[in-house]
Amino acid sequence: MSGVSLFTNAPALSGDMAEVIRLFLGNVPLLINEPGGDFALTHTEALQEGLRVVTVTDGARSHETRESLTGDAVVDKRLRRRQAKLGVYQVLKERTGITPPWGSLTGIRPTRLLYANLEKGLEMEAACAELRRVFDVSAEKADILRQIVTVQRELSLPRADEADIYIGIPFCVTRCAYCSFLSGEVGKGTLLRPYADALCLEIGAALRLLEDTGLRPRAFYMGGGTPTALPPELLRRVLTAAAPILAECREITVEAGRPDTIDRDKLQALLDAGVTRISVNPQTAHDETLARIGRRHTAAQTEYAYRLARDMGFDHINMDLIAGLPGENLGMFRHTLDWLGGLAPESMTVHTLSIKRSSLLHLWQAQLPDGDMVADMVRAGAAAARQMGMRPYYLYRQKYMAGNQENVGYALPGHACLYNVDMMEETANVIALGAGAASKRLFPQKGFIRRAFNVSDIRQYIDRVEEMVQRKRELFLQDHDAK
Ligand code: SF4
Incomplete structure (x- = not known):
């Protein structure tokens, strides 16, 4: 795809709309108020009798929302951005047939939105339902937020x-x-x-x-x-x-x-x-992947370091993994999870590969892996954590993540960091x-x-x-x- 043209009478919101476009189309070039894209999206914002009316169309489909102006500058700014993003989201969802797992959410910390719903006085189930209704978040992702917030509420x-x-x-x-x-x-x-x-x-x-x-x-x-x-x-x-x-x-x-x-001296x-609490991070149990991603150690070295730390008396060891590493498939990721389960750390973070602009993967023009496969890896990570008796306790999202997934920290009860x-x-x-x-x-x-x-x-x-x-x-x- 050579690019997408985005025409808008509110160019200040083009960055917000670009984030949503990336959810569907990845890193396509964006032409703001310029023709020349493979197709064009037009965003129009107008004020009518105390309402902000926002329309987004690609010519064949269009989506309109109406929001009352609250008079609170901060709230109105937030709602304005949300309207623009939702309009782009609905049109692209219909156009591509893709439903992103986090719906129209592009922020780093989705738990915040659940907390905001709870602060409005909603019960947990209703707060999750509201999140799904407003942002089209999938039932699976709303549920993980529910679990995380439940664990966090137990912490001081x-x-x-x-x-x-x-x-x-x-x-x-x-x-x-x-x-x-x-x-x-x-x-x-x-x-x-x-x-x-x-x-x-x-x-x-x-x-x-x-x-x-x-x-x-x-x-x-x-x-x-x-x-x-x-x-x-x-x-x-x-x-x-x-x-x-x-x-x-x-x-x-x-x-x-x-x-x-x-080594022993440093651990001492x-x-x-x-x-x-220490983190000993394998990322994967596959030596060929470790070599490919520039980590000059083997899975056997990870195992040695882990056992050394355990023998010396560390009773909370965390291990980080990455779903979607170059060259890996679901079977390989499952093998890594089984291997990690055998080591029995007290906590684990399952990251999803993201290719940031400042990384070597970006420089090498590496492509993100298939989104469905990464979604299955993330599910396998959640299932393995459950099997180890861990619960999810924090979550964050980044830009350019494979399959629009997330990073989740899991821990045994009493071991949330x-x-x-x-x-x-x-x-x-x-x-x-x-x-x-x-x-x-x-x-x-x-x-x-x-x-x-x-x-x-x-x-x-x-x-x-x-x-x-x-x-x-x-x-x-x-x-x-x-x-
Ligand atoms: S991910 Fe970056 S900070 Fe972490 S070990 Fe590798 S090079 Fe160091």
């Missing part, structure tokens, strides 16, 4: 005087082909020490910030990158600097994602620091340290969130760490108006 919510603490280690041993994170390869390792120095300085400043704000640490998460790409002495140094924070946290997670970075450093839930639902303050880390301050009374970002370039971060400290102090110590 973050309090206003608490903050999660995040430390980013943006180094990896090699770059995975699907990766879009801002991580550097360890290479000769010359940046590791100065990076750890900068991080220790930021950690010291975070301790002062906690004292000055009265915030209490809640959940700690060290991610990246791959934290265990650091040599054991640096890992120990960073965790020792953070010890006063760790002592107060209810949960301490360190991603040990790449099995080829795990984590145990000595009181780490309660608080930090993951806090992040997905945006319910906690976050003090985030390291290159590319994003701190968040919640203003629950005013219903908004302010953020402060650390620079993502590793050298810049090292050189400008004092400035990063200052950004966080301004975020958390200054009065901010709800603007």
Whole structure:
């Protein structure tokens, strides 16, 4: 397909409509208010006697909605976008005969919409039904949201005087082909020490910030990158600097994602620091896939690292998998699930392959796998989790996901990761340290969130760490108006 022409008298909404077009047609070129596409969609918005009337047509089919103006600028803006997206969705659904699993939803966190329905006073079943009615979400996806929100409601919510603490280690041993994170390869390792120095300085400043704000640490998460790409002495140094924070946290997670970075010394450093949860991420049990996606380790190495961690006393090990990896079919994915079930981790995240613009897969012009096959893989993941006694507890979606599916975290009862839930639902303050880390301050009374970002370039971060400290102090110590 050479492209789609989208004519609209509200060009500000073209990005929203483009997201819906991608649900049906993938990454087709879009011509905004320009002829030349294989076919044209026309979106027209008009105000008539207190109503916003929106029509979308492809010439043969058309869809019209009428919404009353509420007078609340924020609500009206949301409804306006929704009307445009729904119009495009209905026309393309009819034109293509495709019904996307998440209906017209394109956002990252669909649980939010279910929570919003519950906050309106609806019971769970009615709230799910409303989600299906308004957005055409499938019964299967509405049900997983129901299960997730049910599990999340059993967890203790973050309090206003608490903050999660995040430390980013943006180094990896090699770059995975699907990766879009801002991580550097360890290479000769010359940046590791100065990076750890900068991080220790930021950690010291975070301790002062906690004292000055009265915030209490809640959940700690060290991610990246791959934290265990650091040599054991640096890992120990960073965790020792953070010890006063760790002592107060209810949960301490360190991603040990790449099995080829795990050894006894590093695991001991984590145990000595009181780490309660680690991730050992296989992604797949197939060595030929691992080689294809640039992960220079084997399934046997994953198994070794997992068993070593278990023998040394880790009692919460998480494992991540990806459905839809290049060259894999349903049988291969099922084999991976069986293999993982034999290892019996306490939690598992089933990701769906997404090809982000910044990934090597995108550079190689790799195509997303067949959507129906990936949907079956995702179903197989849910069934395997059930069989292991796990329940889904968080979910998020990304752009360019195979089959328009999602990423779901599953855990045995009592093993849901608080930090993951806090992040997905945006319910906690976050003090985030390291290159590319994003701190968040919640203003629950005013219903908004302010953020402060650390620079993502590793050298810049090292050189400008004092400035990063200052950004966080301004975020958390200054009065901010709800603007
Ligand atoms: S281990 Fe994770 S952060 Fe590192 S390259 Fe692979 S996907 Fe990216």
